[in-house]
Amino acid sequence: MPLSGTRVCVVVPVRNEAENIWDTLDALRLQTDNKGHKIDPNLYEVLVLVNNCTDASFAITKEFQYKYPKFRLHIDQIQLPDPLANIGTVRSLLMDEAYRRFMLISNEEGIIASTDGDTIADQNWLYYIMSEIDKGNDAVGGRILALQQSDTARLYHLRDVTYRCLLAQAESLIDPQLHDPMPRHFQYFGASLAVTCKMYQLVGRLPQVPNLEDMAFHQALIRHDAKIRKSFNVKVYTSSRIQGRVDIGFSEQLRQWTLDSAANKTQQVESVEIQLRKFKLRKRLRKCWLEFQNRGLPQQELIDLASLLKFKIEWLHTQFTTAPYFGILWEAVEKALHQAHWQQSQRPQPIMKAIHELRTFIHDHQATVFQIDPDDNFLFVYKANA
Incomplete structure (x- = not known):
């Protein structure tokens, strides 16, 4: 005990x-x-x-x-x-x-x-x-x-970390969470x-x-x-290590990056444009959800959202009124987006292009990447690519 x-x-x-x-x-x-x-x-x-x-x-x-x-x-x-x-x-x-x-x-x-x-x-x-x-x-x-890390896997890893940390910052700028x-x-x-x-x-x-x-x-x-x-x-x-204890995990990802580097394969990631659009949509849905919780469902906003997303308004209304948490509502909307028109436009892009686009977006919003730990690998990429 x-x-x-x-x-x-x-x-x-x-x-x-x-x-x-x-x-x-x-x-x-x-x-x-x-x-x-x-x-x-x-x-x-x-x-x-x-x-x-x-x-x-x-x-x-x-x-x-x-x-x-x-x-x-x-x-x-x-x-x-x-x-x-x-x-x-x-x-x-x-x-x-x-x-x-x-x-x-x-x-x-x-x-x-x-x-x-x-x-x-x-x-x-x-x-x-x-x-x-x-x-x-x-x-x-x-x-x-x-x-x-090996030199080959390290470069791919640092690029990936940079992309994802920048994406996290862009997410915070668009749809900030107080906690x-x-x-x-x-x-x-x-x-x-x-x-x-x-x-x-x-x-x-x-x-x-x-x-x-x-x-x-x-x-x-x-x-x-x-x-x-x-x-x-x-x-x-x-x-x-690249020989891990599990079939899927960090070690397997390092192994794949090592192979990709040896094959001179361009690192691809999710489209920045699509990710930013999702963050903006989620913010709008969250605002609508909070208004629904406090004052009732805003009908005109619901109509506008259904039109924007090309969803049936009845379906969207049901998601709002039955989901006990916003996270469940967003999961349903995101799944529907993947099954519909957004799926066709989700083409991956080279990671360095994605990093450039994210840096430009963040700069335009008068924000800077900030990391208080000088030993974090995240910083090394900025020094290497400056």
């Missing part, structure tokens, strides 16, 4: 991480606040589930537990059958157990934080997670920085995420999918209008 004062339960799925798990656990043991003071060890605990291993991961984790008995580390191991031997199952088991433990002490505001067995948390990782939750947020996504102001990033992935128990239960817990479970969970949070803060202060450093 956890201590009554426990605020955070960190979950760590481990599969064949003998080379990394000691450093992962040590980084969690040595967490400090923003002034360098050690975080009270009674405020958090760590759950490790060693699954389907063929190396010494479990023995090393037990050795760590023996060496640091005051560190609140709980370890278990499991051998899952093939259909269930995936990261989705393991992370779900861990997060459900973290939730169960918080319910034992009746703490629905308890924070479930997730990282990975090949990842090193920044020394202030827990401090900034707790700080963001204390501001009223339901969930936190942290930056995930890659370690020791997630600039500077903000784009990531909510398993190596660095957190959520309150209350929100975890509300959205139906972690979706039962074999992989990309973090992305599916992110979508569930959006559907329920969760306040998700994507803070640059919350960050981890993860392995940049």
